[in-house]
Amino acid sequence: MKLSILLTGVGGHGVLTAASILGKASLKAGYNVLVSEVHGMAQRGGIVNCNVRIGDVYSPLIPKGGADVIISTEPIEALRQIDKANEKTLIITDVNPVIPPTIYFSETSYPEVEKVLEELGRTCKLCAINASELAKEAGNVLAKNVVLLGALSAFDVLPFDSSLLLETIAESLPYKEVNTRAFKLGEEEVRKKYKGINMRRSQTGKRDEIILR
């Protein structure tokens, strides 16, 4: 078993927290796990990347095209990591753009979100949700990282039960109720969105058989 999840987003979005929860849950489930973080300068509103690798892995870094899942708290940040994706990669992203404050001094403008999502959908299997809105609904916009974890759990790609993930969230984070709601909202959103589509792994358990269009 080998599963590589790349988490990305903007400093302050809880990317490191989400990654550490995935790591803790994997350990609880008895798997080997590596969670590689970048600290320091990257946290001041910059890009934050986190590689979570579960099972029979050695390197803390996901090779090019080697991500099974990319979770992003921001649409262009998902696209920025596209070199880690292949056509079977599942991308779960929030649809809400966070415009870099330096955009007014940049030659490049922020692209249309629709075009970004279109390209992600063309390259990979895309699941774009309004995680920020769902987090607000749960009680705090900061819980969007947990909404995205809930969405991930609906896909049944993790080698353990989603209840373990929820249990780890409840143990590791404050505001247990908000986060539990956020997780469930994320999970339901995906179930609603892809109703009737089989998202389970096939019986062979191979990761490349997540069915999603």
Next chain:
Amino acid sequence: MEIIEAKPGDKLLLLGNEAIARGALEAGVDFVTTYPGTPSSEIADTFSAIAKYLRKKGKEVPFYFEYSVNEKVALEIAAAASFCKLRALTCMKHVGLNVASDALMTYAYVGCRGGHIIVSADDPHCHSSQNEQDNRYYAIFANIPMLEPSNAQEAKEMAKEGMEISEEIGLPLLLRTTTRISHTRGVVEVGELGKPRRKGHFEKDPMMVTVPITARARHPVLIEKMERAEKLSEKSRFNEIIENGGGFGIVASGVSVAHSLEAINMLGIEADILKIGFTNPLPKKLCEKFLEEHDKVLVVEELEPLLEHRLKQIAFDAGLKVEIYGKDSKHFTRLYEYTPDKVADAISKLLNLDFSPSENKPSIDLPQRPPVMCPGCPHRASYYAVKQVAPKDVIYPTDIGCYTLGKYPPLEIADVLLCMGSNAGTACGFSKATDQKIISFMGDSTFFHAGIPAVIDAVHHNHDCVITILDNRTTAMTGHQPHPGVAEGGMGEKVKAVSVEEVVKGLGVKDVHVVDPRDLEKTKEAFRKALNYKGPSVVVCKAPCVLLDLREKRRKGEKIKKYQVNQNKCKKCKVCVLKFGCPAIFFDGEKVMINEEMCTGCGVCAQVCPFNAIEVKE
């Protein structure tokens, strides 16, 4: 707190840095000193958190811990503990060892008594550093043993066993990590906590005073110690051959071992790996054996070709015909960090294999997202005020900290940076070398760390420059560690706070201004006066880091003010966005808006607005 409460055999998910802390605790460490620096900071922060936790519970803290004023002092303090037969750990980032190196070089001559591990956390790729120097050379340079972990479990084991090795040989030991070891969480099975010795006793020995005659006598002792260390390296469990079969071999150390294993899996090939964890002195016989048994060997190591050249030397001395590849053969670069792809690519080139990783690239141009100073950051206010009063062509030497981000637009107020404290040193030089005005910047922690000597030089030689100390009451960039200017120590104990401005006055600076930069008019006035003063001036811009300030306000239940743009008054001059650049202020079409979630209520933008259009939201 699982890091100290875990029982032997428990498996924890630990950062490499946390694993080092646990390993040192298992070795019964008595003394821990540091100056914070990414990617090393969490080692010391773990000790700080443990100490505070135990004190809160009314329990005794089994070690002494401090955030020292700089790495050199940190090393000296811990060396003294070692001289009293206590076990010590000193951690720093790679460039920190430059600061500590003066002590280190002669420390090796004097030798240690209690085990002493010096952690150097290197940063290939400069994720958060000013260079990517390869600190393995320090172990060679100083002639001390070195261990390099390839994962978190090994980081813990090496911190523990390294302490024994150091004590047995009588030399401080360099535990060298890199970002991907320090900042990767992995599964760590913990062992038993050690028994600290707590207090030592210093037994005098004239050989510890390194006057020339003793230094000459100590040098051969050092060489003899390293000969003994080589024997330990030869039988160390940290060096091993991972056998897969085949005539092709890989030699790797540190995180490169992990990348190499991943790469041979990706390529589906067989290759033996000589994994070296005890990298100085090298296990010469083991290396010779490996080189002898393989026709082709690829050396995988980030940065400099240190192992590669040593292996070539060993092969030459032994008259071996093995082909050794690496950086000299251009299969690898000396730049940046490695990835499994880079290693797979090198192997496939060498063995003529087909390797074509995904080449997905965004077809849309994506805007950059550089880190920025936070909304409400007092540094932005200081910088804005300076920009308002400074004549054109001012030189802005800067320094290491969050405030280095002033380099980016719209402020663009950073012209040169070398190292901790270099702002003031270069300010002195520029003042003599040019007729330009000089305004330099450093943080409070940087001032204490390495800024003071240059201020003395400015006073002594009457260098005409303005030295700014951005005093935000913390070491912010590395995670808000305390420094000598604050009244709480790393163990949560009350300590004497050293006042920045009193030190500056004590150094003999006559023109000293202390301002709250969030008051723009007063700050501008201070810089105007300082610029007009002939000779060295110091402006201390004192306001707490906004992140700490917010945390404190939330703790006290204080309401955080929010500002908004009065659209009737706003003339869309855009000064607030295009000159001041607070990330909370943005354009919604033509309208200027303030993001309420991001606004911290500092109110500086309201002073920046020429039309009084920014108001407190009721």
